[in-house]
Amino acid sequence: MSITTHAPRTTDSARALRAELVERATALRPLVSGNAEGTDRARMVPAENIDALAQVGLFSLMQPARYGGLQTDFRTLLEVSRTVGYACGSTGWLTSLLNANAWFVGLFPARAQDDVWADHPGARVAGVVTPMGTAEPVEGGYRVSGRWTPASGCAHADWAILGVKRPDADGTADAVGIVLVPMPELTVQDTWFVTGMRGTASNTLIGNDLFVPAHRFHSVPDAVEGRYATPFTDEALYRAPFVPVTALVLTGPQLGLAAAAVDILLDKAPQRGLTLTSYSSQAQAPTIQLAAAHAASLADSAQLHAHRAAADIDDAAQTGLFPAYDARARMRMDTGRAAVLARKAVDIVCSAQGASSFGESNPLQRIWRDIEAGSRHAVLNPDVAAEIYGKSLFGIRGTVSALV
The missing domain is CATH 1.10.540.10 (Acyl-CoA dehydrogenase/oxidase, N-terminal domain)
Structure with a gap:
């Protein structure tokens, strides 16, 4: 490999x-x-x-x-x-x-x-690609209804991408899709009462009997297999593989949180004693030195896994060669692994800094809450990713999830 x-x-x-x-x-x-x-x-x-x-x-x-x-x-x-x-x-x-x-x-x-x-080149787009709504075919398009959550960024968006199912199209590539809807046509319900990633305001979007023209529907099964509707096939970026991209984009903020936690430990440890020991500076204590080494190494390892996935994704886009199932399985494994390693790095830092990590004035508690929540996004599920990857190593494909 x-x-x-x-x-x-x-x-x-x-x-x-x-x-x-x-x-x-x-x-x-x-x-x-x-x-x-x-x-x-x-x-x-x-x-x-x-x-x-x-x-x-x-x-x-x-x-x-x-x-x-x-x-x-x-x-x-x-x-x-x-x-x-x-x-x-x-x-x-x-x-x-x-x-x-x-x-x-x-x-x-x-x-x-x-x-x-x-007409609005600065327009921003939020979205929930999980098929939480339905699309009923009508003349010229679809009637779409549903509740979509968590819609990260909806407070700052002009449009929304929403996952839908088409009961009329069961068994076809159009059975599941994503649609584009202007935000003014949706209602935002304040439901994001969580302990981590609180500021994302990932609330619930509600739509009832919305008309969506046919050109604003895209088949998800087609996208998973690299069949995109854009006519601009010379634009490399939009040839990247759909599911690996969907997972990778969740890892970047978590790499930053892990790096921030390690830097907080390195900054604070020299000025603090190690409680109930003779060490007047934590930086002199092997316990803290080992914690720093392990946390920094885990943060680096998370970044390396994410970088490899990004390299595979970008190379596929640049060559125009859609990656095979086994390669996509490894990309999903890499992104799940990156999230787990970043989370472990933060956990080690919090343990090294003790109960003070969870004081409200300490940014570590917010970092810990954010990464504990963000790293558990369903697309990053490390056990599912490992099962997909492990099976693929033995030539077993397509038995766990369509999202590979």
């Missing part, structure tokens, strides 16, 4: 743009981290954060260049969302998810893309 953490066909200009975008995200850290506690308490990323990210182009990473977007790649999205997530998990989560939903729009027919961006 080969291990690659950089897509080999990435150009020097793309790498330079990636570095510049990470610098822009880094420059916003003081603002985002300064608002992190308020974000958590208000259960909402403030407009100040959203506006600042938008102003430096960090919501246009996955938007087609045809509409003024940057049309970068998934390694870039991973690194930008990691950088923002370092300062605030919820803000990093929205940075990644709003960009990911823009990528989904890029898979739709040209007319649907025009609906979203032709």
Whole structure:
């Protein structure tokens, strides 16, 4: 098995743009981290954060260049969302998810893309791709109803991508799909009462008998197999594999949270004694040194797994060769593993810092809550990912989930 953490066909200009975008995200850290506690308490990323990210182009990473977007790649999205997530998990989560939903729009027919961006190139898109609604065929399109949750970023979005089932199309590629709906046609119900990733305001979207024109429907089974409706087949970004992308975009903010936790330990330990021991500085205690080593190594390992998945995804997009089932299974395994390792890194830091980690004034407690919640997203389920991957290693395919 080969291990690659950089897509080999990435150009020097793309790498330079990636570095510049990470610098822009880094420059916003003081603002985002300064608002992190308020974000958590208000259960909402403030407009100040959203506006600042938008102003430096960090919501246009996955938007087609045809509409003024940057049309970068998934390694870039991973690194930008990691950088923002370092300062605030919820803000990093929205940075990644709003960009990911823009990528989904890029898979739709040209007319649907025009609906979203032709007259409003700054439009943002939230979404829930899980098929929680129904679509009934009518003349010219569908009548869509349902309740969709959790809709991360819906408070800052102009459009929503919503997962639907078509009872009339059972047994066909159109049985499950995603549709595009303007946010003003939906009702937002305040249901996001959680302990982690509170600021994402991932509330419930409600729609009743909404008309969705036919061009705003995309088959999910087709997407899973790399059959996209976009006519712009020369745009490499929109050739990336659907399910690996859907999983990868959830890992970036968690890599940032793990890195932030390790840095907090390294910053605080030299100034604190180790309670009930003779060590006046925790940095001199082997217990803390070992904890720091293990936590830092786990955070690095999480990043390496995520980077390999991103490299595989970007290489597939750049070559135009849709990856085989076994390769996609490994990508899903990598993303699930990255989430678990990042979570373990934070857990070690909290244990090393003791009960003080959970004081309300300590950012570690927010980091711990955010990663405990975010790493348990269903698409990242490490046991499901491991079963899919383990079976694929023995040539057993397609028995666990269609989402590979």
